[in-house]
Amino acid sequence: MASNWIDIRDEIRRRVLERELLPGAKLPNDQELAEEFDCSRTTVQRAMLDLAQSGTVNRRRKGGTTITLHPITRTTFDIPITRLEIEAAGHEYGYFLVSRDILMSPPRVASSFGLAEPTKMLRVRALHMADKQPYIFEDRWIAHDTTPEILDVDLSRESANEWLIRNRPYSDCEVRFLAKRATHEEADLLAADVDEALFVMERTTWINGAPITTVRALAKPGYQLVAKAN
Amino acid sequence: MASNWIDIRDEIRRRVLERELLPGAKLPNDQELAEEFDCSRTTVQRAMLDLAQSGTVNRRRKGGTTITLHPITRTTFDIPITRLEIEAAGHEYGYFLVSRDILMSPPRVASSFGLAEPTKMLRVRALHMADKQPYIFEDRWIAHDTTPEILDVDLSRESANEWLIRNRPYSDCEVRFLAKRATHEEADLLAADVDEALFVMERTTWINGAPITTVRALAKPGYQLVAKAN
DNA sequence: ACAATTAATATGTGCATGCTTAAAATTTTT
DNA sequence: AAAAATTTTAAGCATGCACATATTAATTGT
Known part of the structure; x- marks a missing residue:
């Protein structure tokens, strides 16, 4: 039953993709998500860190977590020697x-x-x-x-x-x-x-x-x- | 005395910059770094996660952590609407x-x-x-x-x-x-x-x-x- | 009414512990 | 003796808990 952080990340990502979560929508707080996914807040935090780094969500202390308002394409290029x-x-x-x-x-x-x-x-x-x-x-x-x-x-x-x-x-x-x-x-x-x-x-x-x-x-x-x- | 993860990241980054750690060099394992920086392994892990994501180091289970052999320029672009x-x-x-x-x-x-x-x-x-x-x-x-x-x-x-x-x-x-x-x-x-x-x-x-x-x-x-x- | 203070709340950080993986060492098989 | 299978072990990885910190909202004082 308990999820790992990758499952949580993928599930949130799916909800964004499937329009269950719309741009600008506020997510439940980490504690509530932890209960939903039957894991600790740390695991939710790990998933959210990844989502924030990929630009999917924005997190602000006290402000909570929201789906990025204006979708962007974030791309990482490695320029070699x-x-x-x-x-x-x-x-x-x-x-x-x-x-x-x-x-x-x-x-x-x-x-x-x-x-x-x-x-x-x-x-x-x-x-x-x-x-x-x-x-x-x-x-x-x-x-x-x-x-x-x-x-x-x-x-x-x-x-x-x-x-x-x-x-x-x-x-x-x-x-x-x-x-x-x-x-x-x-x-x-x-x-x-x-x-x-x-x-x-x-x-x-x-x-x-x-x-x-x-x-x-x-x-x-x-x-x-x-x-x-x- | 104890360091936080950002201090550790910045210190490793400094050592790479100052050529104290050369490309390909193997870092001590997380446990040893934790002792050096007087913190827990988790804190070292957090710093290393960041360094790995920025392409500064490569981490392999059992293989340890090494400085990226061939420096690259990793760049992230956000392409907006x-x-x-x-x-x-x-x-x-x-x-x-x-x-x-x-x-x-x-x-x-x-x-x-x-x-x-x-x-x-x-x-x-x-x-x-x-x-x-x-x-x-x-x-x-x-x-x-x-x-x-x-x-x-x-x-x-x-x-x-x-x-x-x-x-x-x-x-x-x-x-x-x-x-x-x-x-x-x-x-x-x-x-x-x-x-x-x-x-x-x-x-x-x-x-x-x-x-x-x-x-x-x-x-x-x-x-x-x-x-x-x- | 406005500024300063305090309280509440959501995320961020650090620590301890146990799990997972991949390389190396060993044993078994052919 | 070589190859395959197995075991060991050394690393990073993941998770649960407790505490720190930032931000907003409410309250109080002037």
Whole structure:
């Protein structure tokens, strides 16, 4: 008779799905649910924690538990290291440094860090390849004042991304997905047509508020990011 | 002296950040950590649950807890209902039905449901507008054999999405992000240039294995999806 | 009428204990 | 001796109970 937390979660989820519980509806409190499901309040709590994390319900102390008013699709994407993504797909990984310069960051880059003023940064552009074919082109800006060691790294051998992941921890990360038309140069690098639509992943990282790096990764035409929701 | 679960989580996270714990490293078991942090195993378990869900550690019964070998960027996106997204941004929402037909689904659509054979489906194309400007164009296919009521709905007044959300629960959902070049017609509808790069969100839903709907949403030029990771 | 205080209530946290699972070690079988 | 079946055991996982904390509502004081 007594339920475990997964049964409870699934049953509440079913009630939401079957419209027995409508968006905005208030659930009985944990104690009452525990009686209904013939278990302790802890077990109900465990189920509710999961439902709250998946965005199905909202919980507020004293306010109780309510079904999320406006249904959303909550999706979790794992963005891997490009080399590993390529190798996991069974392809041969290749890496090619396109350019390495110390430049003033353009407004787009400064603003992605939330900075008003452009600063001098290390800009690294590189190409990741799968089975000799272009896969992802990355255009990276590194705040070398917070990570001076990067200036001594041979970036023609290893991608800045992998060096940074091994050596420069970050505390905050912002991710941004968008689409962008290929410029002449980008089309050339990615073996794409000019004006081809490219899928773009931008990532910016900070350590305790200080900028580390921002990268715009342009994927080859046809690239897709897939996830299962719910 | 005794720690709470958030302190423990943050301390483990700090050790990973500071490279005191390297990728692949094995953590002490919950019992030992409980002694170190002067608390019960349950409290450690709670911290570890959180770390596992954020992708920082992997836990295996008997195998113990290890730091994730290949760091990934795990990001959670909440994709809202378009009307609410527009209204939340303080814009006036507009909706316009472009077409409504019963057609054989093309291979692309059949395969997104995992079906080999094309079937007859209801195809609805509609435009969502923000302050009279095109915002998102959606091209939707609905399996009307599993949802026959949709055939009686006046889709010139309400978007199929909102009707479905209110009336047709789903159990599984797949999300896909990509970029696509605007065709003449798409450019026209979205007030974009031909060949403009469009950000595309595709969502396919099922109820217990049976197809419900698949939608390709083309966002206006400049659209971005943003999330904080970690 | 308004602000400050107090009470009530629902969720959150921590601890103790027992259960479940998967890897490793052992035994049995072929 | 190798392979299959079994037992052991070391980990994480789940649950029941008691207490902490936040938020709302009611009450009291000015």
